[in-house]
Amino acid sequence: MVRAFGPGPVAADRVDHLIDLARRAPSAGNSQGTDFLVLDDPAAVARYWDATLPEERRAGFRWPGLLVAPVLVVVATRPDAYIERYAEDDKASTGLGASPDDWPVPYWWVDAGAAVEHLLLGAVDAGLGACLFGLFDHEAAVADAFDVPPTYRLVGTVALGPPAADEPGRSARRPRRPLDEVIHRSRW
Numbered sequence: 647m648v649r650a651f652g653p654g655p656v657a658a659d660r661v662d663h664l665i666d667l668a669r670r671a672p673s674a675g676n677s678q679g680t681d682f683l684v685l686d687d688p689a690a691v692a693r694y695w696d697a698t699l700p701e702e703r704r705a706g707f708r709w710p711g712l713l714v715a716p717v718l719v720v721v722a723t724r725p726d727a728y729i730e731r732y733a734e735d736d737k738a739s740t741g742l743g744a745s746p747d748d749w750p751v752p753y754w755w756v757d758a759g760a761a762v763e764h765l766l767l768g769a770v771d772a773g774l775g776a777c778l779f780g781l782f783d784h785e786a787a788v789a790d791a792f793d794v795p796p797t798y799r800l801v802g803t804v805a806l807g808p809p810a811a812d813e814p815g816r817s818a819r820r821p822r823r824p825l826d827e828v829i830h831r832s833r834w
Contacts, residue, residue, distance in 0.1 A: 647766070648775035649815065650711025651807035660772060661686055661717055661806065667768040671760035674753035675737050679727030680761045683720040683792055694718050694803075697787040711812065712777060715805035720788060721762055722798040723754040758801040765804055775809030778802055
């Protein structure tokens with residue numbers, strides 16, 4: 647992931663191709679509860695930053711190159727899509743079609759994460775820079791600014807664009823756990 651972007655747009659058909667890759671990610675029961683809000687015009691991108699990073703905070707923002715990204719993709723999930731799907735005849739026996747509370751693992755988040763990963767990998771393959779970042783306490787402000795229906799939850803935002811020289815984040819210095827520490831064969 648990069649946190650600095652160079653100037654220049656990303657063609658709409660290129661973005662559509664990446665969204666097509668993301669929508670093909672695994673989906674529990676083929677519920678397809680992930681949607682994508684594509685902000686690819688300067689006014690929409692500016693409105694996003696106004697909702698999440700007010701002008702007075704931008705001067706001290708550690709990643710000013712992130713604000714240059716020409717495309718922002720807000721990934722959204724609709725939990726009710728899973729409830730509706732699992733209430734259908736072929737899934738009703740699972741007992742997951744009545745309420746989100748019935749799901750021991752809320753797969754709408756899992757599936758949205760898989761869609762994000764498809765989007766990130768597709769961007770890298772296309773020679774673009776990409777960065778996933780969370781909305782944290784700005785979910786409601788973004789949903790409001792872009793008229794997202796209240797039945798959706800916003801998962802995060804993926805910035806896309808030509809990569810620029812970048813400084814790795816502090817977390818990049820943290821080493822990966824060794825492979826033999828994360829693989830558990832035949833038993834834990």
